[in-house]
Amino acid sequence: MTKGRVTVIDIAKAAGVSKSTVSLVLQGSPLVNEGTRSKVNAAMRELGYVYNRGAANLRQTSAKSKIIGVVVNDLTNSFFAELAVGVDMVVQSAGFVQFLSNTSESIDRQREVIASMREHGISGLIVSPARATEAADFKPLVAADIPVVVVVRSLPGTKVSSIVSDNQGGTFAAVEHLASLGHTRIAFLGGFPDTAVFEERLAGYVDGVTVAGLGFNEELVVSSAPSRAGGSDAIGRAMAMSDRPTAAVCFNDAVAFGVCDGLRARHLEPGRDFAVIGFDDVIEAQTAVPALTTISVDPQSMGRRAAQLLLKQINAGKAEPESVTTAVRLVVRESCGAAQKKTGRKMA
Amino acid sequence: MTKGRVTVIDIAKAAGVSKSTVSLVLQGSPLVNEGTRSKVNAAMRELGYVYNRGAANLRQTSAKSKIIGVVVNDLTNSFFAELAVGVDMVVQSAGFVQFLSNTSESIDRQREVIASMREHGISGLIVSPARATEAADFKPLVAADIPVVVVVRSLPGTKVSSIVSDNQGGTFAAVEHLASLGHTRIAFLGGFPDTAVFEERLAGYVDGVTVAGLGFNEELVVSSAPSRAGGSDAIGRAMAMSDRPTAAVCFNDAVAFGVCDGLRARHLEPGRDFAVIGFDDVIEAQTAVPALTTISVDPQSMGRRAAQLLLKQINAGKAEPESVTTAVRLVVRESCGAAQKKTGRKMA
DNA sequence: ATTGCAATTTGGAACGATCCAAATTATTGC
DNA sequence: GCAATAATTTGGATCGTTCCAAATTGCAAT
Structure with missing residues (x-):
């Protein structure tokens, strides 16, 4: 087997081009010739190349890490699990990955988790804050121009976006x-x-x-x-x-x-x-x-909306705080006594 | 405000030491003098330094990223949500963070997610595989010496560890x-x-x-x-x-x-x-x-055990596959007719 | 052939941390 | 006070990628 990991240089050598060209292929640049592109791609497949995002992020000062952080206060509650699934949907299809953490309502845990996410260079954060969260907790994030979207629980006094239901x-x-x-x-x-x-x-x-x-x-x-x-x-x-x-x-x-x-x-x-x-x-x-x-x-669609808003802000570069309240609707079933017997539950 | 981000060099300058010393402090080395250590720490606090894990991982060939990946097939199911919470507990207290993704039983999604996690340099993976997962899906991971623990669903023919209940x-x-x-x-x-x-x-x-x-x-x-x-x-x-x-x-x-x-x-x-x-x-x-x-x-303790096993393998450097089946127990309540009326549900 | 211009390709120099070997400073024994 | 030793500190070199300016190539027009 190969000793160290496979790098762009190995690919370059194998495909008979320079590392710069390989890099161009990696970012799908239109500058590179179609023939070279496929030669490079073949070499990558051949050698089992894995892109090293850490190294890439290091160089690209401005660009992003493709990681978005999601912090919820109680993942055990299926409301939040659904919310996370909604976020994951849009985040994934935008080529990002989700860093999901649970705080169990602990403010200390929340701080740790957010600090850790920052170290990993998240490009945005969606958070359902733990009970005692203060507006100041997000100050460093906004100072570093990392968009933050607060969901479910509103946080008075913050300069971040929020999505809460009505x-x-x-x-x-x-x-x-x-x-x-x-x-x-x-x-x-x-x-x-x-x-x-x-x-x-x-x-x-x-x-x-x-x-x-x-x-x-x-x-x-x-x-x-x-x-x-x-x-x-x-x-x-x-x-x-x-x-x-x-x-x-x-x-x-x-x-x-x-x-x-x-x-x-x-x-x-x-x-x-x-x-x-x-x-x-x-x-x-x-x-x-x-x-x-x-x-x-509908926590899932709430999650989707939060993710969309966050991505919008990430792409815009600047985070213009926005407050959204999502509509709710009364679903009449049996427990209120307004017997809607036609909503058939005869069998499945 | 500061223009670019704060780096070790900025800290070094502020504390009047070299970047090497700052690095030593960062890794809690015993080599550094107590006085210098606190000077450096003060400077870090002062300037609002955030550790750049990406850069660090780049250099440390052997050491790890402090990220562990968790892939579940259905986060909506509270069983898996609890499992993830269990994993998160031990993973967090070991100073790692969790990359949690949901596959919704889609094998393609699972592949994408795992590929993405590899790019980010996870040091281990816990996965409850989607329905059609094959043993071959984890080949590249084990080839790269990334420990994998399969939970809940066993996967015949794999050379990876697994934890399933009895x-x-x-x-x-x-x-x-x-x-x-x-x-x-x-x-x-x-x-x-x-x-x-x-x-x-x-x-x-x-x-x-x-x-x-x-x-x-x-x-x-x-x-x-x-x-x-x-x-x-x-x-x-x-x-x-x-x-x-x-x-x-x-x-x-x-x-x-x-x-x-x-x-x-x-x-x-x-x-x-x-x-x-x-x-x-x-x-x-x-x-x-x-x-x-x-x-x-008890999905939560199952998650904890999976995380412990994974961490053990990460620290050991070599992943010796292990198969664990966790004990289960019959909890007799009311639905079987063995009326245990004393399990008081009078009120809460 | 030679020039001009677009299309490709390419060597360094970053990015922010860690590692190493070597240099500096402090402490000790005699 | 001086060598020997221990305790700290420190400059590069380096990890894998992207960026930049500059070099090379291809090709049509002269």
């Missing part, structure tokens, strides 16, 4: 729908109150009950962990009230599933005895029993 | 348990027959029914897509038989959930009227209603 509009639509079904005591369940997302979704809820003429009653807001267990907990506390709610808008789908669990444990059937609406439209929402009425945000 | 042992235990509860017509539902995993799980099922003295009946094996929809489909076909099964071992948890859906659609309650056992123990298994009895494989 949280307020979503919960507003949910409340509106429940009110139209005749509910008058509608709860807002789950989520940690110290997050921007919580605030936005709660604001939509408040708007909703106000516009529907039900009035805002703080007692009906029950926060909890944004998880299935948290949802089960929240509905427990809600049902312990003297004047119980008959419907709930949940912080997200995980909470909504937990609420359903909790209702069943109390011999109440979600969708019949109590209306439940989630948020996110995770993949299980449509196959669960009862199928979950929820606000659909 | 599929056969898992389904065997599941059948044994169902037989001990008195079931005599036990079906095997879901999964694509052309995969190694399917074969192994089926083999465990066949062993199980044979050992239990029930005899193997091919009719009771119903394959389908390994998804929730597939499970719903499979149970539909199983219940259409003249002599219906009363219990099922499912290819995985997704199928098992689909089976539960299908049973409910036929007004049968899983766990009471029909026993269901899954495989994987995904996160939802314990909170679902009824809680799913399943074979636990």
